[in-house]
Amino acid sequence: MDYAAASDDELMNGMRDRDITAFETLYKRYADLVFSACLRVLSDPAMAEDMAQEIFIRVWRKPESFDPERGKFVTWLLSVSRNRAVDEIRSRGRRRKHELGNVVDVEERPSGKERDDPLFNAQLADERETILKALATLPLEQRQAIEFAYFKGLTQQEIASGLNQPLGTIKTRIRLGMQKLKKYMQELEATRGRQVDGL
Amino acid sequence: MDCREVEELIEAHALGALEADEREQVDAHLADCGDCRVQYEESLRVAQSLALSVPIVAAPPDLFHRTMADVHRDLAMAAGVEEKVRWYNSGWSRRLAPLSAAAASLVAIAALGFSLSANNRVDDIDDRSAAQGEPDAQVMSALQEQQLFTLALAAEDRRELDLNPASSDVEPEPEPEPDATPEEVRAAYLWAASEGVGVLLISGLVAGAVYTACIETEDLGVRAGGLMQVFTNGSANKAFLLEPGDPMIALGITESENCEADSSAWTHHWEIR
Numbered sequence: 494m495d496y497a498a499a500s501d502d503e504l505m506n507g508m509r510d511r512d513i514t515a516f517e518t519l520y521k522r523y524a525d526l527v528f529s530a531c532l533r534v535l536s537d538p539a540m541a542e543d544m545a546q547e548i549f550i551r552v553w554r555k556p557e558s559f560d561p562e563r564g565k566f567v568t569w570l571l572s573v574s575r576n577r578a579v580d581e582i583r584s585r586g587r588r589r590k591h592e593l594g595n596v597v598d599v600e601e602r603p604s605g606k607e608r609d610d611p612l613f614n615a616q617l618a619d620e621r622e623t624i625l626k627a628l629a630t631l632p633l634e635q636r637q638a639i640e641f642a643y644f645k646g647l648t649q650q651e652i653a654s655g656l657n658q659p660l661g662t663i664k665t666r667i668r669l670g671m672q673k674l675k676k677y678m679q680e681l682e683a684t685r686g687r688q689v690d691g692l
Numbered sequence: 693m694d695c696r697e698v699e700e701l702i703e704a705h706a707l708g709a710l711e712a713d714e715r716e717q718v719d720a721h722l723a724d725c726g727d728c729r730v731q732y733e734e735s736l737r738v739a740q741s742l743a744l745s746v747p748i749v750a751a752p753p754d755l756f757h758r759t760m761a762d763v764h765r766d767l768a769m770a771a772g773v774e775e776k777v778r779w780y781n782s783g784w785s786r787r788l789a790p791l792s793a794a795a796a797s798l799v800a801i802a803a804l805g806f807s808l809s810a811n812n813r814v815d816d817i818d819d820r821s822a823a824q825g826e827p828d829a830q831v832m833s834a835l836q837e838q839q840l841f842t843l844a845l846a847a848e849d850r851r852e853l854d855l856n857p858a859s860s861d862v863e864p865e866p867e868p869e870p871d872a873t874p875e876e877v878r879a880a881y882l883w884a885a886s887e888g889v890g891v892l893l894i895s896g897l898v899a900g901a902v903y904t905a906c907i908e909t910e911d912l913g914v915r916a917g918g919l920m921q922v923f924t925n926g927s928a929n930k931a932f933l934l935e936p937g938d939p940m941i942a943l944g945i946t947e948s949e950n951c952e953a954d955s956s957a958w959t960h961h962w963e964i965r
Contacts (some may be wrong), residue, residue: 514729520756530743549759571743579708606918621744627824642709643742649709650945664704671703675738 499669501566508556508662516553523567533644534578544581548574579646625678633672638663693721698728706735751903757912855879855943855962881943892943894960906951906958908942914951940964
């Protein structure tokens with residue numbers, strides 16, 4: 494197998510046959526993303542490192558957990574990362590009001606993957622740009638409510654309490670914000686589709 | 693809940709922001725309503741893409757080492773002894789020198805010094821890896837050392853690597869001298885693939901001195917393997933563990949607090965041939 498050129502699905506198939514090089518290739522492809530997702534949720538580099546290690550070991554031990562018919566590998570991997578990290582902070586009871594803090598507080602340190610890995614560019618850069626652009630269109634309070642929910646694992650009620658806002662206000666912010674994101678992403682994808690068709 | 697009520701909650705559900713009772717009611721509706729399920733899946737796709745918006749932060753280099761060590765251990769444990777040996781040899785056969793009587797005697801001496809007990813096992817070896825980066829935390833307790841050393845010695849697939857002489861793999865292995873002078877620093881390395889534990893045995897060091905154990909590997913270069921405090925049990929031996937996650941180039945010790953980037957600058961170093 495040409496590991497560097499192999500798709501994520503091909504590498505996952507290799508892992509089902511206990512191919513350690515396939516695992517190592519996937520690790521190097523996504524370690525920064527997984528670590529970054531864990532760090533965003535946990536806000537603690539040491540905990541994020543432990544969590545990222547646990548997630549990769551889970552992928553190694555149970556590659557069959559990923560079903561390629563249900564979506565892309567990277568989407569699944571990041572969902573697993575986020576969900577496990579959220580479970581961790583919930584289990585540690587770190588959902589107190591004073592810990593709401595700021596979710597946009599992590600300094601970005603580019604890892605070089607964007608430059609070095611063509612697959613990272615091809616598969617993720619567009620999607621990352623899309624969601625960043627979409628988020629940038631939201632009013633701050635809508636984005637904040639959405640990110641508290643997704644990255645801190647807070648319920649609407651907890652966000653309302655934490656921000657000292659009425660529950661109805663938080664529900665509206667989340668609903669409107671998500672609908673805007675959905676609409677923006679659908680329009681952008683449709684535009685890209687037309688550009689591809691016109692080539 | 694009817695469709696109108698569920699539509700109000702679909703986005704929050706996709707973000708995981710519903711209370712448990714709300715979530716159960718929405719899930720029950722989604723199980724029976726295709727239209728709402730389509731809407732939910734669209735919202736879920738948006739929610740999942742949020743993970744791509746995180747600032748990209750480079751994963752710590754040690755994460756790779758730790759993760760691969762776990763994977764190698766898993767592979768060896770799952771495959772059984774024969775496979776373990778084959779895996780061990782596949783990475784190390786060209787570098788292995790025959791086990792010499794000198795190394796065997798070192799093992800025997802050290803085993804006595806550590807009161808070998810098969811009951812002492814360490815359930816979470818990675819506690820030590822997690823402690824790396826904090827010099828104070830790198831000093832293991834005598835009990836931890838004993839447990840890890842016992843683990844390596846007791847492993848069925850343990851292999852011993854005689855590190856002397858370091859400079860040549862052409863010359864035949866010299867016969868050990870039974871009355872070797874105490875001043876001669878000699879080393880052997882034990883590697884138990886199934887346990888993911890390596891132990892560096894050194895004799896002839898100055899009693900009471902403190903060294904930093906160093907390791908140089910192909911992927912990660914030079915790094916500290918931990919602090920090593922030499923103690924006397926009659927022969928100034930000391931065992932210390934190192935856990936290579938990738939092929940090793942050199943092992944050694946330095947009197948400095950940090951390992952010099954050039955392994956030849958270490959107080960004692962042994963190249964792996």
